[in-house]
Amino acid sequence: MPGAEDKRVFFTNSGTETVEGAIKLARYATKRDKMVAFYGCFHGRSMGALSLTASKSTQRKGFGALLSGIEHIPYPYAYRCAHGHTAETCGAEILEQLEGQIFKRLFDPEDVAGIIIEPIQGEGGYVPAPKFFLQELQRICRQHGIMFIVDEVQSGMGRTGKWWACEQAGVEPDILCSAKGIASGMPLGAIIARESVMRWKPGAHGTTFGGNPVCIAAALATMDLIESEYKENASRMGEYIFGRLADWTKKFKIVGDVRGRGLMVGIEIVRDQRTKEKAADLRNLIVDLAFHKGLLVLGAGENTVRLSPPLLIDQEQADFAVRTLEDCFREAEKKI
Numbered sequence: 001m002p003g004a005e006d007k008r009v010f011f012t013n014s015g016t017e018t019v020e021g022a023i024k025l026a027r028y029a030t031k032r033d034k035m036v037a038f039y040g041c042f043h044g045r046s047m048g049a050l051s052l053t054a055s056k057s058t059q060r061k062g063f064g065a066l067l068s069g070i071e072h073i074p075y076p077y078a079y080r081c082a083h084g085h086t087a088e089t090c091g092a093e094i095l096e097q098l099e100g101q102i103f104k105r106l107f108d109p110e111d112v113a114g115i116i117i118e119p120i121q122g123e124g125g126y127v128p129a130p131k132f133f134l135q136e137l138q139r140i141c142r143q144h145g146i147m148f149i150v151d152e153v154q155s156g157m158g159r160t161g162k163w164w165a166c167e168q169a170g171v172e173p174d175i176l177c178s179a180k181g182i183a184s185g186m187p188l189g190a191i192i193a194r195e196s197v198m199r200w201k202p203g204a205h206g207t208t209f210g211g212n213p214v215c216i217a218a219a220l221a222t223m224d225l226i227e228s229e230y231k232e233n234a235s236r237m238g239e240y241i242f243g244r245l246a247d248w249t250k251k252f253k254i255v256g257d258v259r260g261r262g263l264m265v266g267i268e269i270v271r272d273q274r275t276k277e278k279a280a281d282l283r284n285l286i287v288d289l290a291f292h293k294g295l296l297v298l299g300a301g302e303n304t305v306r307l308s309p310p311l312l313i314d315q316e317q318a319d320f321a322v323r324t325l326e327d328c329f330r331e332a333e334k335k336i
Contacts, residue, residue, distance in 0.1 A: 125301025
């Protein structure tokens with residue numbers, strides 16, 4: 001974990017349970033109850049985590065009133081930045097909105113327990129937050145005694161070439177949420193917090209099966225593999241794949257943007273590069289075509305193809321994936 005301060009860990013069964021615990025810990029540590037999250041984010045489907053989630057309305061529909069005291073603000077999305085910023089400068093206006101609007105008109109910052117962010121949005125379309133944005137968000141949190149919470153359920157465990165995606169920005173979260181890749185498919189999550197934050201008393205929080213011996217053994221083996229070879233492989237192969245995709249906005253008229261870090265690669269599909277009209281139907285077609293050609297990919301956001309290969313992917317497999325996708329994109333372009 002980044003930062004000099006010692007950490008404490010609470011094991012859970014899943015990402016959503018980890019986020020639930022992070023909400024409780026932020027409230028417990030600050031004695032406050034308000035939270036701020038971002039549009040496009042996905043933090044889970046249990047009631048507290050769902051209250052933070054703002055990815056798709058269908059995920060919220062039918063469940064009635066959710067957790068109160070939560071406000072959402074825009075996520076820095078460089079490709080669709082209304083102010084024309086680059087991938088490294090997008091978001092200054094959002095921070096101004098947080099301090100100039102949210103903190104002045106809705107929540108006094110001294111009532112805010114935590115601000116939670118995915119350093120790279122997963123379900124939102126594999127959108128990386130600029131480094132300066134994460135740094136400034138941490139500064140604002142420190143200034144007001146707010147817990148800076150980073151959701152690394154998708155982006156952590158070596159996927160970006162570092163243990164945690166937030167390390168790319170040089171920040172130290174107060175609370176970090178991890179799951180998914182932590183135990184190679186076994187049900188395990190972890191709330192990781194600075195020691196001075198995780199001070200709850202025995203009985204304040206608990207879980208029945210979190211941290212069970214089988215999942216912990218799987219996590220220890222996973223961490224050894226990531227540390228010894230797969231973290232470096234994610235960095236190296238991610239760079240290779242991005243190199244292969246570097247000219248795709250020129251090669252394919254339906255590719256609007258290629259983005260991500262390490263082995264988190266998002267390819268945004270548009271109907272027109274000039275208007276940036278979203279082409280969800282073409283994205284879905286590409287996913288289906290790839291499936292029938294022997295390649296499993298997923299969608300993310302409304303119109304992005306998500307590439308999230310295993311950390312042990314080799315160059316031969318990467319080449320197969322890129323060649324297969326090229327065929328799928330050519331077929332999809334014929335539909336315009």
